[in-house]
Amino acid sequence: MDSDERALKIREKFPVHLKNMFQLMGNDEKKATGSASLFMNLETTLAKASRKREDTRDPLQNYHKMTVAELQQMTPAFDWNTFFTECGLQDVDTVIVGQPEVLKALNTMLEKNSMDMWKDYLRYHLVRGLASYLDDNTYKETFSFFSTTLRGVTEPKPRWKRVTDQTNSALGELIGQVYVDEFLPKGTKEKLTEIGNAIKDVYADRIKNLDWMSDVTKEKALVKLSTIVMKVGYPDKWKDMSSLTVDRSSYARNVMNANEWAMRYMVNKFGNPVRRDEWEMYPQTYNAYYNPSNNEIVVPGCNIMVPGYERVLADDAILYSIIGGSTFGHEITHGFDDQGSKYDEKGNLNNWWTSEDSARFYAKTAMIVQQYGEYNPVDSLRINGELTQGENIADLGGIIMGYEAFKKTKQYIDKQVIAGLTPDQRFFLGYALAWMINERPESLAAQVKSDEHSPAKYRVIGPLSNMPEFHETFSIKEGDFMRRSDSLRVKIW
Numbered sequence: 001m002d003s004d005e006r007a008l009k010i011r012e013k014f015p016v017h018l019k020n021m022f023q024l025m026g027n028d029e030k031k032a033t034g035s036a037s038l039f040m041n042l043e044t045t046l047a048k049a050s051r052k053r054e055d056t057r058d059p060l061q062n063y064h065k066m067t068v069a070e071l072q073q074m075t076p077a078f079d080w081n082t083f084f085t086e087c088g089l090q091d092v093d094t095v096i097v098g099q100p101e102v103l104k105a106l107n108t109m110l111e112k113n114s115m116d117m118w119k120d121y122l123r124y125h126l127v128r129g130l131a132s133y134l135d136d137n138t139y140k141e142t143f144s145f146f147s148t149t150l151r152g153v154t155e156p157k158p159r160w161k162r163v164t165d166q167t168n169s170a171l172g173e174l175i176g177q178v179y180v181d182e183f184l185p186k187g188t189k190e191k192l193t194e195i196g197n198a199i200k201d202v203y204a205d206r207i208k209n210l211d212w213m214s215d216v217t218k219e220k221a222l223v224k225l226s227t228i229v230m231k232v233g234y235p236d237k238w239k240d241m242s243s244l245t246v247d248r249s250s251y252a253r254n255v256m257n258a259n260e261w262a263m264r265y266m267v268n269k270f271g272n273p274v275r276r277d278e279w280e281m282y283p284q285t286y287n288a289y290y291n292p293s294n295n296e297i298v299v300p301g302c303n304i305m306v307p308g309y310e311r312v313l314a315d316d317a318i319l320y321s322i323i324g325g326s327t328f329g330h331e332i333t334h335g336f337d338d339q340g341s342k343y344d345e346k347g348n349l350n351n352w353w354t355s356e357d358s359a360r361f362y363a364k365t366a367m368i369v370q371q372y373g374e375y376n377p378v379d380s381l382r383i384n385g386e387l388t389q390g391e392n393i394a395d396l397g398g399i400i401m402g403y404e405a406f407k408k409t410k411q412y413i414d415k416q417v418i419a420g421l422t423p424d425q426r427f428f429l430g431y432a433l434a435w436m437i438n439e440r441p442e443s444l445a446a447q448v449k450s451d452e453h454s455p456a457k458y459r460v461i462g463p464l465s466n467m468p469e470f471h472e473t474f475s476i477k478e479g480d481f482m483r484r485s486d487s488l489r490v491k492i493w
């Protein structure tokens, strides 16, 4: 367990928060203190049985296929068939378990602890999950621990903003339809497709020319690359949410209805063929993803929006760095990072690398683990190079591909100067622009410990430190902070 000062303080405050919550649920102080202490023991036991975040990265190590009978035998204290039936899942015969040791620990805990304790445990999680939609005291108590203590946020957002956020997260598929019609600049889908294809082309060239990969593996990498499905802008088919009830009963009830709808939607997929047309993000969500199980990248339309360029498209230097680099380039690289490289072109877990190529690849990823492990964003905490390697590999691959693709645009070839900046300067500044963010030390500390993404600042410093084109553009000399020396410079793709 972490023993730095921040972690100790958080572990001191958590039981106080638990006690307050149990009191808010109607228990007297003595009973609430008892429940809090049992709860803390239980969570600590579960946490100790769980793998470290970085140990959950390897998809092969976290894939244990077993029959329900085997699962039942491993955890006799838990009635799985009743659980599945209650969830609405009929005739489940096989499951994939990520961490069998956690279920074994849970089994021991089920045998050892009283039913009353489990009721308290579940009651807390139910109320905490809904706290944002309940009375002010419950909301303030959870805000004080999860936002102030854990992330350093002192003031809640105004209520109307919180409700808007919640509505967007529950009904985003409906709001997205309005958003696409009213807010996306004309030509968004076409431009995203153009940039996505340009990045794919550059990638293919780079793979062909790699000096460390054998021809057999290259061939397979090229097949995987060419079969990546690109979903851009917004879904061709929207989810049908007509069975969801939204009424004036209560805020919490409506949120629960939406959660139930989402749960039923997932359960209904069980036993049916994989749906490859689905989106896991809304068009108005400023993010993107690569899904290795479908070998697809999904880039919501709003990624094309750049501050200062509302409703019109920015110039290619900016779009090729943000959309080409941070988005398409980044997501495609996930198909070839420490995790994605273990899935084949159809999205099946299947190692397609020769062992020599794997060894050479991991020697390179070890260098990026080392690079980020040197960064110290807050207190004495360093970035966890193992945990963040997939994202860091994707950032580095992304910016290189974005730059290569930008070099083929008219703006680059014509050396157009805009607002006094050369194409190169605009490209790198555009890249940094997308990562501008204010962060509190508490939030940085929480991110460094639990997030597989490096803090934003290092998502700029890290990849650019490895890029000679960046050094040349801004005359960065050997020995400067943002220039890795040649022997340490990471180059994978």
Ligand SMILES: [Zn+2]
Pocket (backbone or CB within 6 Å): 330, 331, 334, 391, 394
């Ligand atoms: Zn990523």
